[in-house]
Amino acid sequence: MRYFYILICCLWLSVTSAEEWEEQKLFKGSSATQTLRLLSSTDTSVFAPVIEKFLLENPTLNIHYFVTSSATVYQRFRTSPDQFDVVISSAMDLQLKLVNDGFANQVEDLLHPDWAQWRQSLFGFTLEPASIVVNKAAFATLPKPQSRQQMIEILRTNPADFQGKIGTYDVRQSGLGYLFATQDARASESYWRLMEIMGSLDTRLYCCSGDMIEDLASGSIIIAYNVLGSYAMARADLADKIEVLHPSEFPNTMMRTALIAQETRLPQQAELFLRYLTSSRWSEPGQTETPLPSLRTASENTRRSIISLEPGLMIFLDRLKRRLFIREWESAVIQ
Amino acid sequence: MNSSGIHVSGSLRKRLAVTLIGGVTILTVLLFFVIRNYATQIAQQSQDSILRASVTSILDAATIRNGDVVLDIPYAAFSMLSTTTDDRIFYAIYQDDTVISGYENLDIPEASARAESRFRTITFMQVPVRQVTASRVLVGADLQTHVTATIAQTQDSLSGTLNRISRNAAIFGAGFFSLAVLLSAWVTSTTIGPLTRLADSVARRGPQDLSPVSKPVPSEMVPLVSSLNLLMARLDRSFKQSEDFIAEAAHRVRTPIATVRSHAEMTLQRVDKEENRQALRSMIRAIDETSRAAGQLLDHAMITFRANQLEFHDVDLVQIAQEIVLRLTPITEMKDVELRLDVDPSVKVSGDPILIQNVVRNLIDNALKYSPSESVIEIEVRGTPTPRLEVRDQGPGFLYDEIDTLTDRFTRGRNATGVIGSGLGLTIARDVAAAHGGKLTIGNNLAGGACVTFIF
Ligand SMILES: Nc1ncnc2c1ncn2[C@@H]1O[C@H](COP(=O)(O)OP(=O)(O)OP(=O)(O)O)[C@@H](O)[C@H]1O
Ligand SMILES: [Mg+2]
Numbered sequence: 001m002r003y004f005y006i007l008i009c010c011l012w013l014s015v016t017s018a019e020e021w022e023e024q025k026l027f028k029g030s031s032a033t034q035t036l037r038l039l040s041s042t043d044t045s046v047f048a049p050v051i052e053k054f055l056l057e058n059p060t061l062n063i064h065y066f067v068t069s070s071a072t073v074y075q076r077f078r079t080s081p082d083q084f085d086v087v088i089s090s091a092m093d094l095q096l097k098l099v100n101d102g103f104a105n106q107v108e109d110l111l112h113p114d115w116a117q118w119r120q121s122l123f124g125f126t127l128e129p130a131s132i133v134v135n136k137a138a139f140a141t142l143p144k145p146q147s148r149q150q151m152i153e154i155l156r157t158n159p160a161d162f163q164g165k166i167g168t169y170d171v172r173q174s175g176l177g178y179l180f181a182t183q184d185a186r187a188s189e190s191y192w193r194l195m196e197i198m199g200s201l202d203t204r205l206y207c208c209s210g211d212m213i214e215d216l217a218s219g220s221i222i223i224a225y226n227v228l229g230s231y232a233m234a235r236a237d238l239a240d241k242i243e244v245l246h247p248s249e250f251p252n253t254m255m256r257t258a259l260i261a262q263e264t265r266l267p268q269q270a271e272l273f274l275r276y277l278t279s280s281r282w283s284e285p286g287q288t289e290t291p292l293p294s295l296r297t298a299s300e301n302t303r304r305s306i307i308s309l310e311p312g313l314m315i316f317l318d319r320l321k322r323r324l325f326i327r328e329w330e331s332a333v334i335q
Numbered sequence: 336m337n338s339s340g341i342h343v344s345g346s347l348r349k350r351l352a353v354t355l356i357g358g359v360t361i362l363t364v365l366l367f368f369v370i371r372n373y374a375t376q377i378a379q380q381s382q383d384s385i386l387r388a389s390v391t392s393i394l395d396a397a398t399i400r401n402g403d404v405v406l407d408i409p410y411a412a413f414s415m416l417s418t419t420t421d422d423r424i425f426y427a428i429y430q431d432d433t434v435i436s437g438y439e440n441l442d443i444p445e446a447s448a449r450a451e452s453r454f455r456t457i458t459f460m461q462v463p464v465r466q467v468t469a470s471r472v473l474v475g476a477d478l479q480t481h482v483t484a485t486i487a488q489t490q491d492s493l494s495g496t497l498n499r500i501s502r503n504a505a506i507f508g509a510g511f512f513s514l515a516v517l518l519s520a521w522v523t524s525t526t527i528g529p530l531t532r533l534a535d536s537v538a539r540r541g542p543q544d545l546s547p548v549s550k551p552v553p554s555e556m557v558p559l560v561s562s563l564n565l566l567m568a569r570l571d572r573s574f575k576q577s578e579d580f581i582a583e584a585a586h587r588v589r590t591p592i593a594t595v596r597s598h599a600e601m602t603l604q605r606v607d608k609e610e611n612r613q614a615l616r617s618m619i620r621a622i623d624e625t626s627r628a629a630g631q632l633l634d635h636a637m638i639t640f641r642a643n644q645l646e647f648h649d650v651d652l653v654q655i656a657q658e659i660v661l662r663l664t665p666i667t668e669m670k671d672v673e674l675r676l677d678v679d680p681s682v683k684v685s686g687d688p689i690l691i692q693n694v695v696r697n698l699i700d701n702a703l704k705y706s707p708s709e710s711v712i713e714i715e716v717r718g719t720p721t722p723r724l725e726v727r728d729q730g731p732g733f734l735y736d737e738i739d740t741l742t743d744r745f746t747r748g749r750n751a752t753g754v755i756g757s758g759l760g761l762t763i764a765r766d767v768a769a770a771h772g773g774k775l776t777i778g779n780n781l782a783g784g785a786c787v788t789f790i791f
Binding site for chain 2: 099100101102118186310311312313314315318319320321324
């Protein structure tokens with residue numbers, strides 16, 4: 001266990017100095033008496049509508065919203081589990097491990113589909129597919145890849161166009177990137193071939209979706225692999241510059257998951273918030289809308305592509321397994 | 336049963352029922368625990384075998400590359416441990432005695448048999464877990480090392496299964512129990528049945544019926560029934576003997592006494608000397624006393640005997656009264672007494688005719704003895720409100736201070752001095768009345784004279 005902490009500490013030392021947050025914001029209820037502390041990997045702009053709607057229903061609460069990367073969410077919560085009431089993250093594997101290690105409260109009577117919960121403690125509330133996002137202008141003359149196989153072929157045939165213009169997550173930094181990468185690798189060998197080609201074309205590595213999408217819109221990269229489509233769609237201002245494509249052969253759909261801290265001081269209020277999240281009420285059309293797709297969007301097809309909440313997720317968090325994977329990934333992508 | 340003075344110690348039916356139901360209860364509880372225990376074992380075995388498969392798949396993936404242990408744990412190693420209740424999983428990989436991956440504080444048991452899987456239940460992170468541990472020796476170019484993998488899983492799913500099985504076992508046990516209780520009730524009543532039937536058949540018998548029990552009985556009851564039969568045979572014999580004895584005695588005693596009396600009478604005719612005649616007269620009187628006493632005693636014995644096993648017949652009181660009056664006519668004429676019958680057409684009662692005759696004779700006999708000549712004795716027989724026979728005379732009647740004691744054995748009144756008698760007549764009348772469920776009232780008429788009523 002200690003090795004695992006050390007590893008993560010080393011990897012994210014730069015971002016984890018004590019009181020540094022990517023974003024933090026206090027949402028005020030109109031007659032608030034208590035403050036619920038949310039630790040999250042979701043950008044404030046994306047999640048704000050969800051919180052605001054909740055506060056309309058529950059004006060006696062404030063919500064203090066802390067944002068950091070999914071890997072840091074995991075690490076911060078582990079080191080100070082009494083500092084937060086609800087933990088929300090896109091890294092399903094890390095969240096599952098938190099529950100497995102006893103950091104979460106059970107909510108016995110919360111009815112939620114079996115595939116979207118684990119141990120009545122971890123609840124998935126969004127469905128967000130991993131997608132390929134392209135710069136529309138740059139792809140005016142190029143064919144748009146509908147699958148990984150096509151992407152490999154397009155990259156092979158037009159190496160000059162893509163040299164230094166491909167982006168993807170740095171799986172060593174991004175928890176979500178690691179999750180998508182390991183699930184891809186599990187599903188098909190073509191993932192490694194794609195990585196090798198991307199490596200040979202000097203792929204740029206990002207820690208977070210935000211930067212990658214900015215760069216895509218500006219044209220400094222023209223294709224991004226394994227980005228959250230929901231984040232791309234959230235940028236309505238960039239809608240005419242970028243296009244989201246879903247690989248058809250083995251799509252991966254991630255669920256954003258939430259859990260209640262075992263040491264929470266406001267268990268009832270935390271449960272209230274969790275029930276609100278799982279009810280999908282927040283996705284109903286209103287004044288401000290969130291781009292997050294709720295579970296209601298699940299079709300039979302997406303259901304099959306959802307990364308399942310099962311103990312197998314913890315395998316890739318194993319120190320030896322992770323070391324092996326990262327080594328292989330580095331040799332393919334960084335070269 | 337208690338009322339008849341029998342000591343009761345427990346009940347066979349209860350004892351049988353308690354034993355059977357007690358046995359069933361013990362059996363049911365035993366059954367419940369056996370099923371539960373067995374289910375626990377099976378459920379534990381299935382969890383163990385999955386854990387072992389998982390550990391084996393982890394160990395299989397271990398190799399040595401460039402002098403390092405490389406372990407590419409297969410995804411399935413944890414996937415296969417999915418349970419419906421999402422049990423938690425903890426694991427650790429040891430190289431020799433150091434943890435190289437997983438939960439560092441998850442200890443492994445003694446390395447006594449490294450090659451075999453070792454199972455145990457421990458508490459880890461404050462929860463009970465089932466742990467399996469297995470080892471493998473890896474041999475590289477310049478390295479030989481033990482790799483040990485251990486996996487622990489919580490037992491929520493197991494206890495869920497167990498609870499379900501326990502509930503089913505409990506339902507099954509309850510069903511079994513109620514069925515067995517019904518069965519015990521049935522067994523108890525069929526076992527007790529022959530006993531109850533025997534008791535009924537003996538109780539229903541007529542007083543004269545002392546024949547042996549002939550219906551088949553279960554073998555266990557044979558000693559009881561044979562003793563019963565023996566007892567009844569003895570009783571039958573002794574009844575017959577007493578009856579014979581009474582009849583015989585009456586005959587054997589009366590005849591010689593009568594002979595002696597006639598001899599004495601004849602002698603009296605022949606003797607002239609006044610003092611001899613006086614002696615003979617008192618002798619004859621003594622003989623009469625003796626004869627009367629013997630007769631009454633035997634009658635009383637016969638009545639006591641018959642009253643014990645009373646046989647009921649339809650008897651017409653009127654007819655009996657008329658017959659006796661007819662038979663007494665010679666005596667009444669001699670004494671110049673009139674027997675006046677005042678009867679309903681027919682008064683039917685059920686009883687023993689010989690006993691009733693005896694009573695009527697005794698009552699009329701008393702009236703004749705204790706009232707003066709040239710008087711009237713009225714005999715009234717009525718059917719309503721209850722059958723009754725009343726004898727009234729015109730004599731001095733009973734002395735009031737004696738009335739209560741006159742029905743005792745051998746008790747005679749002061750007015751009886753000089754009258755031959757034994758003091759048993761009213762005793763006989765009272766006993767017969769009691770045996771017929773009726774009673775005897777003794778009193779005097781308003782106009783004087785005794786009045787004795789035999790009421791049924
Ligand atoms: N009709 C009667 N009038 C007056 N006294 C009577 C009458 N009948 C009975 N008694 C009194 O009651 C007593 C008891 O009568 P009970 O018939 O029992 O005896 P008993 O007549 O003396 O002898 P026995 O046994 O020979 O009849 C008599 O001795 C007598 O004193
Ligand atoms: Mg008399």
